[in-house]
Every structure is written in structure tokens, then in C-alpha cells.
Amino acid sequence: MRLGQAFCAMLGRDIRLAIRQRGELAQPLVFFAAVATLFPLALGPEPALLERIAPGIIWVAALLAALLPMDRMFRPDYEDGTLEQMLLSPHPASVLALAKVVAHWLTTGVPVILLAPLIALFLQLPMEALPVLLATLALGTPLLSLIGAIGVALTVSLRAGGPLLALLLLPLYVPVLIFAAGAVDRAAAGFPVAGPIYLLAAMLVLALTLAPMAIAASLRISLS
Amino acid sequence: MNLVWFHKLGSPKYFHALALRLTPWLGALSFALLATGLYWGLVIAPPDYQQGESYRIIFVHVPSAWMSMFTWMFMAVCGLLVLVWRMKVAASLMRAAAPLGASFTFLALVTGSLWGKPMWGAYWVWDARLTSELILLFLYLGFIALQSAIEQREAAGRAGAVLALVGVINIPIIHYSVEWWNTLHQGATVTKFDSPSMPVEMLLPLLVSAAGFMTYFATVVLKRARCDILEAEAASGWVREWATRTATEPRNP
Numbered sequence: 209m210r211l212g213q214a215f216c217a218m219l220g221r222d223i224r225l226a227i228r229q230r231g232e233l234a235q236p237l238v239f240f241a242a243v244a245t246l247f248p249l250a251l252g253p254e255p256a257l258l259e260r261i262a263p264g265i266i267w268v269a270a271l272l273a274a275l276l277p278m279d280r281m282f283r284p285d286y287e288d289g290t291l292e293q294m295l296l297s298p299h300p301a302s303v304l305a306l307a308k309v310v311a312h313w314l315t316t317g318v319p320v321i322l323l324a325p326l327i328a329l330f331l332q333l334p335m336e337a338l339p340v341l342l343a344t345l346a347l348g349t350p351l352l353s354l355i356g357a358i359g360v361a362l363t364v365s366l367r368a369g370g371p372l373l374a375l376l377l378l379p380l381y382v383p384v385l386i387f388a389a390g391a392v393d394r395a396a397a398g399f400p401v402a403g404p405i406y407l408l409a410a411m412l413v414l415a416l417t418l419a420p421m422a423i424a425a426s427l428r429i430s431l432s
Numbered sequence: 433m434n435l436v437w438f439h440k441l442g443s444p445k446y447f448h449a450l451a452l453r454l455t456p457w458l459g460a461l462s463f464a465l466l467a468t469g470l471y472w473g474l475v476i477a478p479p480d481y482q483q484g485e486s487y488r489i490i491f492v493h494v495p496s497a498w499m500s501m502f503t504w505m506f507m508a509v510c511g512l513l514v515l516v517w518r519m520k521v522a523a524s525l526m527r528a529a530a531p532l533g534a535s536f537t538f539l540a541l542v543t544g545s546l547w548g549k550p551m552w553g554a555y556w557v558w559d560a561r562l563t564s565e566l567i568l569l570f571l572y573l574g575f576i577a578l579q580s581a582i583e584q585r586e587a588a589g590r591a592g593a594v595l596a597l598v599g600v601i602n603i604p605i606i607h608y609s610v611e612w613w614n615t616l617h618q619g620a621t622v623t624k625f626d627s628p629s630m631p632v633e634m635l636l637p638l639l640v641s642a643a644g645f646m647t648y649f650a651t652v653v654l655k656r657a658r659c660d661i662l663e664a665e666a667a668s669g670w671v672r673e674w675a676t677r678t679a680t681e682p683r684n685p
Contacts, residue, residue, distance in 0.1 A: 358598055362591045366581050375577055376595070379570040380602050383609035390613060411605065418601065422594055425515070429590045 214299045215307045222311030225284075232280070236316050237323055240273035244327045255332045262331035263341070263392035267385055269327070270320055270345060274352040275374060281312045281357055282364045282427070291364075292431055301427060302420035309357045309423070310350075317349035333396065340395035340405075344388035347408040354412075354419040355380050361426035383411065444661045445670045447521045451654040458654065462647035469641030477637050486550050491638055493543035495645040496536045497561075500568060501603075503533030503649065507575075508600035511593030520664065521657070523589030526596060527579055528656035532649060534572035540565055560614035564607045571599050585664055 209217070226233055247265045248258060285291040285308075295301050324345055328338055359376045363369040391404035440446045473491030480487040507529050513522035544562050545555045556562070575595055582588035630638070665671045 358594070362578065362594060363581070365587075368581065372574075372577050372581055375570070376574040379567045379574065379606070380598070382567055383602070383605045386609040386613040414601075422598055426591065426594050429587055429594065432587060432590075 209299075211299055211303060214297070215303055218294075218304050218307035219311050222308055223314060226311065226315035232277070233315060233319070236273045236277045237319050239276050240269050240320050240323060241327060243269040243272055244331065248331070259332045259334065259396070262328065262333040263337065263396060264389045265331060266324060266327055266333070266341065267344075267348075267389040267392065270324070270349065271352065271381055271385055273320055274317065274349060274356065275377060277312075277316045278353075278356040278360055278377070279363075279370060279373060281308060281353075281360050283360075283369070286364045286430075291427065295427060295431060301424035305357065305361070305423040305427060306416075306420040309353050309420075312357075313350050313353040317345075317353055320349060321345045333392075336398075337392055337395040340401050341392045343405060344391050344408060347405070347412050348384050348388040351384050351408070351412050351415050352381060354415040355384075358419060358422045358426055361423045361430060363430075364427070365430040384408070387411070442517065442519045442521055444521055444524075444665050444668075448658055448661055448674075451658040455651055455654050455658070458647050458651040462644055462651050465640055465644030465647055467644075469637050469639075469644045472637035473634075473641055477634050478631075480634075483551065486547065489543050489547045491641045493540055493547060494638060495642040496543065497540040497565065498642060499645050499649055500533060500537040500540050500565065502646075503529050503536060504568070504571070504596070504599060504603060506653075507533065507592075507596040511596035514589050514593040515597070520586075520589070521661065523586070523593070524657040524660040524664065525653060526592055527589065527660055528653045529649075530572060530575050530579065530592075532652055532656075534569060534576060536645075536649075537565060537569040537572055541569065558614065560611040563614070564610040567606055567610070568603065571603070575599075 244265055247261070251257060251261070282291060285294070294304050297304070321342060324341060325338060328341055333341065356373075356377055359373050359380075360369075362376070363373050366372065387404040387408050391401045391408070394404070395401050441450075470491060474488050477488070477491075479485050507526045510522040510526035510529070513519045514526065541562065544565070548557055548559075548562075549555050575592060578595060579588050579592055582591055662671055
């Protein structure tokens with residue numbers, strides 16, 4: 209099997225597995241909507257206030273919704289031994305791990321992007337900021353998955369992985385949150401947004417090149 | 433290039449003996465430097481023309497902020513040694529440094545906010561440097577939590593090494609993103625001290641104090657790493673031999 213075929217096989221397998229467990233697929237979406245609903249309930253429904261804080265709320269909710277299913281990326285495969293087989297295969301572990309991350313993003317990140325316009329509508333986000341919101345989510349959520357995968361790979365063999373994972377990942381997510389929410393904020397205020405978008409894209413490229421290696425190394429450590 | 437000393441450092445037995453010999457000297461040096469630097473800074477150095485006496489906290493604040501960043505760099509270098517050469521000693525040093533780094537970060541945050549009360553009128557301002565220092569504290573706490581969660585010593589060392597290296601790539605990104613965020617939201621409120629334009633009477637005690645912090649770090653890291661090595665190698669012959677020898681002798685540091 210060539211490397212490209214192996215990548216596609218891994219991608220297809222993970223997507224099929226995710227689609228067959230529809231309940232799990234919906235969880236991050238419901239969580240995303242629920243977190244975004246909490247803020248107006250806590251802060252009051254004034255449209256002016258909501259309009260001002262909508263970019264931040266949507267991004268915090270998207271970040272938490274990305275964190276929620278993160279642990280599922282490697283844990284089921286670790287528990288049934290598939291992960292060990294993956295590392296034993298002749299293909300580089302980093303490429304196979306990247307396939308798993310892409311599959312995870314397609315099944316958890318993309319639905320959040322699709323739901324985001326609805327949440328933006330709820331929170332009175334100005335219409336002209338919507339394309340920027342979608343662009344930052346399209347660049348930012350794969351970044352969250354890539355960075356998150358390193359943390360998951362480090363903690364997959366631990367029983368109490370969940371809270372530890374959040375503690376490890378939240379500080380590393382700070383730049384994504386700042387640039388993405390900042391870009392939407394600027395768009396809502398009518399300022400140019402090219403700068404933060406380019407920075408997000410640059411961080412995504414950096415993570416795409418470096419993260420798979422760190423993920424593969426971490427998986428090897430966890431399985432040793 | 434002669435690399436024998438490097439290979440020797442990789443041997444836990446040799447490192448243990450070296451650390452045992454160096455620690456008292458480094459400890460004495462650190463005590464002398466800290467006492468000199470703090471007395472010089474807190475008593476002798478002239479008061480600032482604008483901030484009066486309250487600026488004196490920089491003789492603790494600035495060295496601890498420097499050390500908080502230096503410690504992570506140190507951990508990342510150790511992490512590289514762990515991943516590339518599988519040096520057990522480097523893993524012990526890295527593990528030993530993490531709580532120290534967290535303490536330096538915490539000290540920098542506390543002294544920063546104590547200084548902020550008279551200067552900014554509030555204990556906490558979302559100043560870019562304070563904020564990135566706070567995120568650094570979270571990184572340290574995450575590292576310590578990961579170390580305590582993994583039971584096998586070697587796996588913990590290598591997992592920590594990966595985290596230290598991921599952090600070293602991320603810390604500059606975090607730092608600049610926070611700076612960018614701060615300028616976006618509120619603009620520059622306070623310009624901090626310009627180190628180069630600092631008068632010599634203030635700069636010298638600051639450097640002495642920083643050297644004191646650095647030697648304190650070296651002392652404690654060596655001591656902690658030595659204990660870690662003794663724990664890890666408890667079953668090996670040389671540890672038993674050393675332990676029985678020190679136990680039978682009446683007084684041995």
C-alpha cells in the first residue's frame with residue numbers, strides 16, 4: 209500500500225466510524241450552542257451589549273466545543289489496540305496521525321463552522337462580520353485540532369486524562385483565540401482584518417508541518 | 433572536539449558526585465550574591481525620581497521574571513537531550529526545574545501586582561507582559577500535572593520533553609499575540625522601565641541580584657535533580673554503596 213493510499217484509508221475509516229456513532233457526532237454541536245446561550249442569560253439580552261461581545265463569545269464557545277470531543281481522537285483506538293498496529297505499520301506514524309487529525313476535524317470542526325452562522329444570528333453579530341467569522345473558524349478550528357492532538361497523544365494512556373488535557377491545552381490555545389476573536393471584532397467594527405487572518409494562516413501552516421511529528425513522538429511515548 | 437565530559441555528565445553516578453560537590457559552593461555563592469544584591473538594591477541604591485521608593489521591587493521582580501523565562505528554556509534544552517540522547521540525567525534536571533520555574537513565575541506575578549497597586553491603582557491590570565507571564569504559569573502547572581500523572585519515570589520524562597519543546601515554540605507566539613491583543617484593546621497604559629537607560633547605581637544591584645537568582649536556581653536544581661536520580665537509581669549498586677557509606681559516617685553533608 210502506498211503512502212497516499214494509507215492516508216486515505218485511515219481518513220475514510222475514521223470518518224466512517226464517526227458517522228456510525230451519530231449521537232457522539234452531535235454532542236459538540238449541542239455543547240457549542242448551549243455555551244453560546246449561557247452568555248446572554250448571564251449578561252442580559254441588550255442587543256448593543258451582545259453585538260459588542262458576540263465575536264468573543266462565539267470563539268470561546270467554539271474553542272470549548274473543540275476541547276470536548278478531543279479525547280476521542282485517539283482513545284478508542286488506544287483502548288482496542290488499533291493505535292499500536294498503526295505505529296507498527298511500515299508507513300510513517302506522523303502521516304497516519306495527520307489523517308486521524310483531519311478526520312477528527314472534518315467530523316467535529318466542520319459541523320461547528322456550519323452551525324456558527326446561526327449562533328452569530330442569535331448573538332446579533334453584524335452581518336458584514338460573518339464572512340470573517342467563518343474564515344477565522346475555517347483557519348482556527350484545524351489549528352485547535354492539530355495542537356490538541358499533541359496533548360491527546362501525551363495523555364492517551366492516562367486514566368484521568370480529561371481535566372489534565374484541558375489544563376495542558378488551554379494555555380496553548382491562547383494565540384488562536386486572540387487572533388481569531390480579534391479579527392472578528394475588528395470586522396464588526398469595520399476595520400481591515402487581513403493581518404490577523406494572515407497570522408492565523410501562518411500558524412496553521414506551522415502547525416501542519418510541525419505538529420504531526422510531535423503527535424507521532426508523543427504517541428510512541430504513550431505506547432512504550 | 434573532545435566530548436568525554438558530556439558523556440560523563442550522562443552517567444547518573446558521575447553527575448550525582450559532581451552535584452554533591454558543587455551544591456554547597458553554589459549555595460554559598462548564591463546567598464552572598466542575593467544578600468549583596470538585595471541590600472544594595474533595597475537600601476543603598478538611590479530612590480527613583482518619579483516612583484520614589486516603590487520602584488525597589490524591581491530588584492526581586494525583574495530577576496524572577498527573567499528566571500521564569502530562562503527556566504523554560506533550560507527545560508526545553510534538557511528535553512532535547514532527553515529525546516535525542518535519552519539522557520536520564522537531563523530528564524531529572526528538567527523535572528527538577530519545573531516547580532522552580534513555576535515559583536519564579538508566581539513570584540514575578542505577585543511582585544508585579546504589588547508594584548501595580550501604587551503605580552496603576554489596581555492589583556491587576558491586563559498588561560501584556562503580566563498576562564503572558566500568567567499564561568506561562570499555567571504552562572508550568574500543566575507540565576507539573578503531566579509529570580505527576582504519568583507513573584513510569586522514563587515515559588514521564590519523555591512526555592515532559594515533548595511538552596517543553598512544544599512550549600518553547602509556543603511561548604514567543606503567546607507573548608506576541610498577547611502584546612498585539614493588548615494594544616488592540618486598550619493601548620499602551622504604562623511604559624515599563626527602559627533597562628538600557630537605567631542609571632548604573634540601579635543597574636548594578638539589579639545584575640548582582642539576577643546573578644544571585646541564577647546561582648540559587650543552579651543550587652536548587654542540582655539538589656533536586658540529585659534526589660530524583662537517587663530515587664530513580666535506588667536499585668543500582670552505587671546508590672546502595674553511597675547510602676551505606678554516608679549512613680555509617682557520623683556527619684556528612
